[in-house]
Every structure is written in C-alpha cells, then in structure tokens.
Amino acid sequence: MTTAQGSPTAYEPRFIHNSGYQNFYAELQDSLLSCKSFQMSVAFVRYSGIQLLLETFEELEKRAIPGKILTSTYLNTTQPQALRALKRFSNLESKIYIPTRDRGFHSKGYIFEYAEKNKIIIGSANLTQCALKSNIEWNVRNYTTHEDSFACDVRNEFNLQWNDSRSKIVSDEFITEYSKYLARLGKKSMPENAFEYETTAIEPNQMQKEAINKLDRLRKNNESKALAIAATGSGKTYMAVFDALQVRPKKLLFIVHREDILIKAKESFDRIIDKTKFSTGFFTGTHKDDADYLFSTVQTLQLHYEKFGKNDFEYIIVDEAHHASSPSYAKILSHFSPRFMLGLTATPERSDNGDIYSIFDNNIAVEIRLRQALEYELVAPFHYFGITEFNEITYENVDIDDVAAVAKLLMISRRVEYVIEKMEFYGHDGDKRKALGFCATVEHAEFMAQEFNNRGFVSLCLSGGNSVTERTVAIQRLESADDQLQVIFTVDIFNEGIDVPSVNTILMLRPTDSSIIFTQQLGRGLRRLPDKEFVTVLDFIGNHRKSFLMAIALMGTKQFDKDTLKVAVKNSFADIPGSSHIQMDEIARDRILEQLENEKFFSMKYLKEEYRDFKRQIGDQIPMLVDYLKIDGAVDPITFINFSKTYLQFVQKVENSIEITALLANPDLMNVLRFYSNLLPCKRPYEFVISKYLLHHDTINPEEALLELKKYIAEPRIDTISHSFNYLSQNFFDSGEQKTFSGLLFEKRGTTLTTTARMRTVFESINERKWIEDILSYGLLRYEQEFSDADYGIPFFKLYQQYTMKETALLVNYQKAHSAFRGSGLITSGKEFLLFVNLHKNADVKESVNYKDLFLTSKVFQWESPNTTSQDSDRGKDLIDNYKRGTNLHLFVRKFEEVEGLTQPFTYLGKSVCQHAEGNKPIKMLLALEHEVPADLYFELVTKV
Structure with a gap:
C-alpha cells in the first residue's frame, strides 16, 4: 500500500x-x-x-x-x-x-x-x-x-x-x-577502496573525453583556438596530452608561468606520448633543449621568442591561461601563428582585466564548475558546517561592506575561543590540521594569527604585502607533516589561483557578502590527493542581511527562486553530488530561511546590489553579459533582463551613463536587443549561430548554416535550420511583433537568409555592434554550459530543463504564430502533445496542491485533460491510446505559476504513456513517465515550504 x-x-x-x-x-x-x-x-x-x-x-x-x-x-x-x-x-x-x-x-x-x-x-x-x-x-x-x-x-x-x-x-x-x-x-594498511585496476594505458576521464571530442569538432570546422575551464586537479594537463595525440603535431609548445608546473606537465606528456617518434625538452633559464615538444616558462620565452619563426609550432598550449591577456603573454602569443592554440585554466575570471574568452575566440572546449567537478569526482568532497556566529557578535548596526568596521566587530578574544572550540569539535581529516582562515582585513588576519599562537595553535598571517617567496615558504610549512604550522590566516590572496593541495580545513571567519568569493574560498581546499578523504569547512554565520548568499552559492545553478532555495536549505542541500555534506545548526538555518522568505530577489533594490557587487568583482568596470559566465557563483543576468526588457536598459538604470543614453535613443538597436533578449537563456543555438554568422556576412544559406552549427551541435538538422530561417525572417510573429520588427532583422530570399539594410546599419556601428556581439556570445556560451553539444532532435527538449510555453513552440518547429503557445494546458503540434501543469497554488497562497494534477509516484502522474475533451473524440483517442496512435505526450510541470509576481517556466519531465483513463470532459488519466523523476527534483516539486 x-x-x-x-x-x-x-x-x-x-x-x-x-x-x-x-x-x-x-x-x-x-x-x-x-x-x-x-x-x-x-x-x-x-x-x-x-x-x-x-x-x-x-x-x-x-x-x-x-x-x-x-x-x-x-x-x-x-x-x-x-x-x-x-x-x-x-x-x-x-x-x-x-x-x-x-x-x-x-x-x-x-x-x-x-x-x-x-x-x-x-x-x-x-x-x-x-x-x-x-x-x-x-x-x-x-x-x-x-x-x-x-x-x-x-x-x-x-x-x-x-x-x-x-x-x-x-x-x-x-x-x-x-x-x-x-x-x-x-x-x-588497507584503505576502504584499496584495490585499483590499472591498465598499461592511461584512459581519459569523463571531462577529458568531452573536451577532446569538442576540440576535434572545432578543428574540423576550421576553428584554431579553444579554452578549457576545469577545477584544479581535474586533469586538464592530461586532457591536453590526449588532444595532442589526436592532432599529432610535429612541433608543440607548452607555456606556463611556473617552472614546477612545467616539470609536471612534461612528465604527463612523457607518460603517454610515443617517445620514439617525438622528443620532449625544456626551454627555461637553465635548459634550452632542441626537442619536438618544448616546455617553456613565459619568463624565458618573452626574452627569446623571436628566435622562433611564427609557424614553428603547430600546436601551442597555454597553461594558467587566465594570465594570457597580460603584456608578457600577449607579446608572445601575437608572435606565433599555430594551427591550434589551447588554453587551460581553473579560474577564467582572473584575466588581469582582459577578456580571456575572446583571446580564445569564445570557443569553450569544456567548462566544469564546482558541482559538476564534485559529480565527476574530480575534486575532494567537503563537509560544510554552517555555525551560528558567537552570541556577542551582532551586525544590526554595521554595514558589512565596511570591512574595517566588520573587522573591529570580530576582533574579540572570546570569539577566538569560540572558533577554536568549534574547530576542535568538528576536527579534520588526517593527522595534522592544515587550515586556511579567511578574514575581513589584514588587521583581522594578524589578530587571529596572534590569538591562535597565544593558545598553542601555530599560525601566521599572509596578505598581498608578503612576497611570493614568503607565501611559498608558508605554504610549504603548512603542507609539511613535520612542521608545527596549522593555520594560515589571510584576506583574499587565496581566493583565486593559489593551490594548497593538502588543505583539510577552511575557516570562513568573515560575513559572506559575495557568493562569488564564497565559492572561490570553498574551492581552495578541494584539490584531490590519494590520502585525502574530505575537507572540513566551518562557516560562522552571523545575523547580517546577506547571510543567505551562501545558500545561493551552494545551489550551484543560475536558475532558482526563493522557494527552491528554501527547500534546499531546509533539507541541507541533500542533492549535493557525491559524499559531500552540507549542514547548518538550527539557529543559522532558521535565520537564513527567514531571510529568504523576506528577501525580494526581483526588486530593483536587490538587483542593483547584485549588479554592483559583481561589478566590483571584475575591477569596477561595466560588466558585459559574457562576464557573468566567467565566474562561478555569479548572479544570473537574466534577472536584470526580466526586470528591464534588455540588459542595456538595466545597466542604464544603475549607471546613468551618457554613452548608454545615446544607445538607448536608437530604436532599431533597442528592438534588436529585445528580440535576442526574449530568446534568453538560449534553448537551441540555431538562431544565435545564424545571427552571429550574419554579423560578418550579408547572407547565409542552409549549407553554410549547417557548417556553422556543427561547431555547437553534434548533428544539426536541415529542417530545423529551415524553421530557424523562417523564424528570423518573422514568419511566425504575431501582428504586434510584425509591427515592431517590420523592415528590421532578416528576410528570406528563396532558401537564403539576408540581412536587412536597417539591420546592417545596426551591425556596422561599433558601439552598437559591441552589445549585439555580447548578447549573441552570451547566448551561445551559456547554451554550451547547460546543454553541451547533444542533439535533442524535434522536439528540441532536454530532460529537466526549464521552458516557457512560447519557447516550446520554437523547439517543436511550430509552423504558426508562436504567441498561440500560451494560456492553455494542452497544446498540440502534429503528433507532439505538450501538457503544461501547475502543481501548486501560487507561493503566497496557503492552499497546497491542485489535486486534479499531481504526482502519484515519481514514475506516475495523474493528469486531467481540458474540460472540453471526451474519450471518443479524436483528441481524446490520441491522448488515451497515445502509444498505439504514435502520439507523444510531453509533460511539463511547474511548482507555482508565479513567484514574486513573475511568471515561472515549466520543467520538462519527458514523454509519458497513458496507463488508465476514466471520465469525460475532463478525462482523468494516469501517465507512466518514460523517465523516473530524479529524487532531488521530485522532492523539490512536491514539497511546499
């Protein structure tokens, strides 16, 4: 039962x-x-x-x-x-x-x-x-x-x-x-997983397979650059080796800024490549070998690069590629013209104020952030404990953006004793504690180090004022089993770039005021080592107004609302991949739940704060849309677009810029931006790929579109290209849309799509073109993040992805005005039947479930047809006998129709088959789902908090 x-x-x-x-x-x-x-x-x-x-x-x-x-x-x-x-x-x-x-x-x-x-x-x-x-x-x-x-x-x-x-x-x-x-x-002594089967050959892991397949496809489509973004320790260097095996260049150059990394990179190549056919060597201050595959430090290469011809290397690998926009790298890279250049980085956001993505032509071979790295077991599991702040600390009268005031509040001895008590209670993996403590200011870090030393916990403070040598020595001491050093307190130098593999404890000793910094600090201890089981993370959560940001960071997704966050917090983020664990004490959890309940995530006040916080993270320059994709934990700019119709309009509300005011005065530019904004986040790449091609060409035919699309999709479809041409030429627009875009965008001449004169004028203006290129690049980069290169056919739906009704019209190649796809619970397109269901009343309504449409189990859904449908009608027969009649019943559900006044998208649960039907007008049907709903999603959908 x-x-x-x-x-x-x-x-x-x-x-x-x-x-x-x-x-x-x-x-x-x-x-x-x-x-x-x-x-x-x-x-x-x-x-x-x-x-x-x-x-x-x-x-x-x-x-x-x-x-x-x-x-x-x-x-x-x-x-x-x-x-x-x-x-x-x-x-x-x-x-x-x-x-x-x-x-x-x-x-x-x-x-x-x-x-x-x-x-x-x-x-x-x-x-x-x-x-x-x-x-x-x-x-x-x-x-x-x-x-x-x-x-x-x-x-x-x-x-x-x-x-x-x-x-x-x-x-x-x-x-x-x-x-x-x-x-x-x-x-x-035998660890729990002692036996490991090793073949003579090193096989690529899942991340490496994805990357080398994508790189191969990019090269086949005449691309010459790409960037691979993956967590430290996930195997980026081996991925480069595997790709080199595909290309088999006669000459290869590997560039990096540290000699110790260079030595390890050469060792990785030596383990895999055929040394009888390719020799390897160093090009450094002390070694200048004559070899096929040369491993060089950037410091040496920038002094001697002119000794090489621009075509001497067929393949160049740039490790730690987030430095590639610096003058030393730029000078070297502009000298060479390899057949292919690959950048490797764990932190694309550290770009020295340059755009790393554009250096590699916005081609992303692979992008794996924290949650996916945990899922692939590329980083160590972590045990996160959210601990209520020391009871004498209150932020009620303190601006957490005033770091000096925050530091003064935190620098009391009794709080230090509280931190040590919790640190001792939770313990750590391994024999020696190796901890990083993140503080509010240098003064706070120095205070913590002194107080810890006074209590017998050997500690020191590192800041930007310390030399590279001093930092290196401190890290070596922390990593050494024989050294007494247990804790390094710091402010921000370990937020990015610095790797301390054996760290087993992270102490978050300042209030979380940025989900980006929280994610960076969390990631500093996650490097995998053979004898490292987990990392202990202690976060002291105060009563400040941004405590909930840790919940956003731990969600690991751009698409969320307050209800999703509340369910996740209440259930301790039980869907976190692998054996990682997230736990908050009762006071901290209740405090965050209360904040989430009261926070207006889509208010202008909140959105302005999020924008300004992000702007500070990237050097206080106006962010473009693609910038938000470069940093794990960044705010989703779609929320800005939803508020103001276009990102440019939102930026103007915050910046009040003369330059942007001039851009807003061009109605053609604004209509073009609105058109592409309405397609974000990109759910199929066709429209964006075709439009990006037309930025540089007057026309595009189906064959040219097919070649361009192969850079993004494994097997693009000609019929969908035709539908996309029709859509871009306004064939499926309603009367209001046709009036807005008349004479703008594109027009179809036979089978060819052509840019209109007005669209070409917009494209050719440098300032205007910048914003159009940005929105197209953002759409495609985000598409790659969320969909990879899978071919979803027709309908172009991905399981458990979110869609609006109107988006589904595009994805089934609907041949009528797409505005017809809204306002109804059942919409048909040929043999594709799309069922749209609201599971609950709106979030602010106390009634819990709409009992007509509900889950009976994670495999069976009860659904009622529109009340005009009878069992003996053609539509009724298509629904009830859908398997026999070849009708595909696609189920879309959403928890609430609206949250904070904004219409919510539906989650696609896949196809279903009718098991049982009873009644007429409406028909009550039991639908067996082709794919069982994953436990975490099922729990989220049926739980109302």
Whole structure:
C-alpha cells in the first residue's frame, strides 16, 4: 500500500539507497533523533562518516539517549581518529572487535528502540562518508514489535558480538596501541577502496573525453583556438596530452608561468606520448633543449621568442591561461601563428582585466564548475558546517561592506575561543590540521594569527604585502607533516589561483557578502590527493542581511527562486553530488530561511546590489553579459533582463551613463536587443549561430548554416535550420511583433537568409555592434554550459530543463504564430502533445496542491485533460491510446505559476504513456513517465515550504 504521493506507509519494509534526497545518512539521522536507544554493528568506522553525525551525537548526549557502537579492526580500515571522536560522548559505549584470520567482521546492522516498536536496518552501509552519502549501498529498513522473532534474533546476535571476548572496550590505551600498529604498517594498511585496476594505458576521464571530442569538432570546422575551464586537479594537463595525440603535431609548445608546473606537465606528456617518434625538452633559464615538444616558462620565452619563426609550432598550449591577456603573454602569443592554440585554466575570471574568452575566440572546449567537478569526482568532497556566529557578535548596526568596521566587530578574544572550540569539535581529516582562515582585513588576519599562537595553535598571517617567496615558504610549512604550522590566516590572496593541495580545513571567519568569493574560498581546499578523504569547512554565520548568499552559492545553478532555495536549505542541500555534506545548526538555518522568505530577489533594490557587487568583482568596470559566465557563483543576468526588457536598459538604470543614453535613443538597436533578449537563456543555438554568422556576412544559406552549427551541435538538422530561417525572417510573429520588427532583422530570399539594410546599419556601428556581439556570445556560451553539444532532435527538449510555453513552440518547429503557445494546458503540434501543469497554488497562497494534477509516484502522474475533451473524440483517442496512435505526450510541470509576481517556466519531465483513463470532459488519466523523476527534483516539486 502507498500514499497518494507515493511514499511507503509508515511501517512497511523500505529499501534505502543513496540517490539525491534519498540517502542513508538522512535515514540514520532521523532514526537516531527519534529513538529511545540504539545499537550499531558496523565493520568500518572512519572519521569522514563520524564527523557528519557529531551534532546528532551531541544532541543525543544532551537528551541522555544511550547508544552502543560495535566496530572492528577488519582490514585495518577503522581510524583511531574516529574512535576518539566516539569516545567524547558520555552516552555512547564503543567496542571494537578484533577479527581472526578465519573469522572476519563484516556486519552492517542498526537497531533503534522506540516505545512500542523497533526499527532495524540491515544492509551494506558502514559509518563512512561514502556509505552514508554516495556509495551504491543496499539497505532494508523494517519495523517490528519488541517480541517479534526477527527482532529478538538481531538483538541476540548483537549482544553475542558485544559480549564476545574479542570485543574490546575503546579505551585511550587501546586507541594508542592501535595507532602504533597502523603506523608500523604504514602504507600496508588497507584503505576502504584499496584495490585499483590499472591498465598499461592511461584512459581519459569523463571531462577529458568531452573536451577532446569538442576540440576535434572545432578543428574540423576550421576553428584554431579553444579554452578549457576545469577545477584544479581535474586533469586538464592530461586532457591536453590526449588532444595532442589526436592532432599529432610535429612541433608543440607548452607555456606556463611556473617552472614546477612545467616539470609536471612534461612528465604527463612523457607518460603517454610515443617517445620514439617525438622528443620532449625544456626551454627555461637553465635548459634550452632542441626537442619536438618544448616546455617553456613565459619568463624565458618573452626574452627569446623571436628566435622562433611564427609557424614553428603547430600546436601551442597555454597553461594558467587566465594570465594570457597580460603584456608578457600577449607579446608572445601575437608572435606565433599555430594551427591550434589551447588554453587551460581553473579560474577564467582572473584575466588581469582582459577578456580571456575572446583571446580564445569564445570557443569553450569544456567548462566544469564546482558541482559538476564534485559529480565527476574530480575534486575532494567537503563537509560544510554552517555555525551560528558567537552570541556577542551582532551586525544590526554595521554595514558589512565596511570591512574595517566588520573587522573591529570580530576582533574579540572570546570569539577566538569560540572558533577554536568549534574547530576542535568538528576536527579534520588526517593527522595534522592544515587550515586556511579567511578574514575581513589584514588587521583581522594578524589578530587571529596572534590569538591562535597565544593558545598553542601555530599560525601566521599572509596578505598581498608578503612576497611570493614568503607565501611559498608558508605554504610549504603548512603542507609539511613535520612542521608545527596549522593555520594560515589571510584576506583574499587565496581566493583565486593559489593551490594548497593538502588543505583539510577552511575557516570562513568573515560575513559572506559575495557568493562569488564564497565559492572561490570553498574551492581552495578541494584539490584531490590519494590520502585525502574530505575537507572540513566551518562557516560562522552571523545575523547580517546577506547571510543567505551562501545558500545561493551552494545551489550551484543560475536558475532558482526563493522557494527552491528554501527547500534546499531546509533539507541541507541533500542533492549535493557525491559524499559531500552540507549542514547548518538550527539557529543559522532558521535565520537564513527567514531571510529568504523576506528577501525580494526581483526588486530593483536587490538587483542593483547584485549588479554592483559583481561589478566590483571584475575591477569596477561595466560588466558585459559574457562576464557573468566567467565566474562561478555569479548572479544570473537574466534577472536584470526580466526586470528591464534588455540588459542595456538595466545597466542604464544603475549607471546613468551618457554613452548608454545615446544607445538607448536608437530604436532599431533597442528592438534588436529585445528580440535576442526574449530568446534568453538560449534553448537551441540555431538562431544565435545564424545571427552571429550574419554579423560578418550579408547572407547565409542552409549549407553554410549547417557548417556553422556543427561547431555547437553534434548533428544539426536541415529542417530545423529551415524553421530557424523562417523564424528570423518573422514568419511566425504575431501582428504586434510584425509591427515592431517590420523592415528590421532578416528576410528570406528563396532558401537564403539576408540581412536587412536597417539591420546592417545596426551591425556596422561599433558601439552598437559591441552589445549585439555580447548578447549573441552570451547566448551561445551559456547554451554550451547547460546543454553541451547533444542533439535533442524535434522536439528540441532536454530532460529537466526549464521552458516557457512560447519557447516550446520554437523547439517543436511550430509552423504558426508562436504567441498561440500560451494560456492553455494542452497544446498540440502534429503528433507532439505538450501538457503544461501547475502543481501548486501560487507561493503566497496557503492552499497546497491542485489535486486534479499531481504526482502519484515519481514514475506516475495523474493528469486531467481540458474540460472540453471526451474519450471518443479524436483528441481524446490520441491522448488515451497515445502509444498505439504514435502520439507523444510531453509533460511539463511547474511548482507555482508565479513567484514574486513573475511568471515561472515549466520543467520538462519527458514523454509519458497513458496507463488508465476514466471520465469525460475532463478525462482523468494516469501517465507512466518514460523517465523516473530524479529524487532531488521530485522532492523539490512536491514539497511546499
């Protein structure tokens, strides 16, 4: 039996696995916080798992809820650090079973006692971060009475193990001896994932495969430059090697600004390329080798580049490409004319006030930001703990943009003690703490370092005033296991660019006033290392007005509203990829939820603040649309466009610029910008690719369009090119649109699309062209971020992407005025039936669900047809017998019709098949979804907070 929303009834057996919002951690935490007592028998206990439960165990200790935890030394995987953490809690008894050679210990069972029942979970999950959050684990939950034979058997077996002579009390003496034993074993001790299968060849990872496929396609379409953007440690250098294997250049040049990076890059090439056919060497201050593949520092090359001919290198790789606009790089790159140039960077925003994207012709080979890097396991997992700020700190009368005032507020000794208390409580991965502490000012950083040193935690302060040598030495000390240094306090020099691989702790000691800086600071500790399980992130959340920005940063998506954020915060961002973990204490969570409830995200006041904050991030220059794509965590400029019709109009409201005033006075320019603004965010690239081509050419034919589109889509379609030509020439505009754009945009002559005279005039004006190029580049770059190069055919829909009704008309190649695609819950285009559903009343209405249209499970949706449709009509038969009649039922849902007065888009859930139908005018139908709704999206759609 199931409930209407598809949840199991309270006490029936349940399968528990890790999938989005459904994970073993959530089940375990809920069970612990609701029971009278508990017992656990698990083979492995690692600190990565225990840290996630520290606050839960502390709460149980306050309530005097007793618990027993039995683990083992099986495979030497249990960590002494985890045992020490368990021993802290007075309500917990811990024992550790010492297995014999022939009798291992591999149980995974959890027993929870309630007043009238037991809950028992048996399966595969140990107490590790991966088992709780991300591993493929199979666990079964069952409720029983106290007298049930199954429950009695499980309890008896636990007691036998607990009382066995090989089960030892976890005492200080035991932990000390066990630690010494593991130290003697050294690398022989077996980690949880000890076995790794290595072939003789190094295979590209998922990111590298995507990149080399895209690079190959770009070259086939006569492109000569590209940029790869991916997190530090994700394998960009190997990706460059794999691409070089595709090109097989006779001569290759690798450029970077640091010699240590250069040495590692050469080692990567040497491991993969055929050394019998290509030689490798250095071109540095100390080595000037004669080799096929040359690895050079920019410092040496800028002194000697004229020794090489401009065509000497067929392939040039620019590592740390965010420096490519600096004078030293620009001089070198302008000298050479390679067949192909590839830029590699983790931080495209660090461009020395230059546009890195344009240097590489806006061709993005791959762009992987934080969430995707976590999903691909390219960076280390993190455990984020949002902690309520020290109770004596209040921001009520402080402007958080006044960093000096903020620093003065934070520089009190009692707050330092509070920070240390929390740092010690949550602990860290590994033997030595290696922490970065981000402060408000240099004075604040110096204060923190001194206070920590006074309390026995060896620390220092680094700022922009320190030399490169001083920074390097400090990092080496922090990374060294033999050095006493535990914490480096800094202001902003580690926000970007600096890599400290072994950092295991991030302390966010200043109020979050920018989601961009928050994301950069978070990323500083995520470099993967073989013996690094996770990074501990402690964020001290105060009562200032921008506390909620951390929620926006952790969402990892540009498309959100306050309801989406509230659900995410309330459920601790349970959809975070992999075994990363996000947790806020109750006060911090409630404070952020209250802020989200009261914040007007689409008000002019809020939007102006977001714009100005972003402008400061890029050097206080007016941002173009493409700038917002360069920085992870940046505001979505579509919100500015929605407010003011075009981005240029919004900028003018903030800047009040004479130059922009003149541009706004040109009605043709404004209509062109409005036309493309209405197509943002770009949902298919055809219109943008064709328009970008026509910036430089008077006409385009279908064959030319096909070649251009192949740079963006694996297999573009001629019929969609034809539809796009018709759309751009206003064939599907309604009367109002035709009046606005009459004589503007493009016109079709036979099969060729031609730029109108008025459009050419707009294109040829330098100032006006700048803004048109920007909006077209933004549309295509964002398309690549969100859609990659997949061919979605007709309809051109991507699962779980958001669409407005009018956008769907474009994507089904609708042959009539596209304004007809609105205001109805069912729209048809040939055999494509599009079902649009509002799940809830508007966000400000208390009634929860529209009970006519609702999810029965994540696989089955109940839908009612329009009330004019009967079962015996042609439309009714197409709906009910859609599988037999070849009708495609596409389901689009949105949670609310409006949020903050703005109409919301629909989420595409894919095709469905009618399983059952009853009634007439309307017909009630049960639709089986072709794709089960992912757990995180399903939870978001059915939950109203």
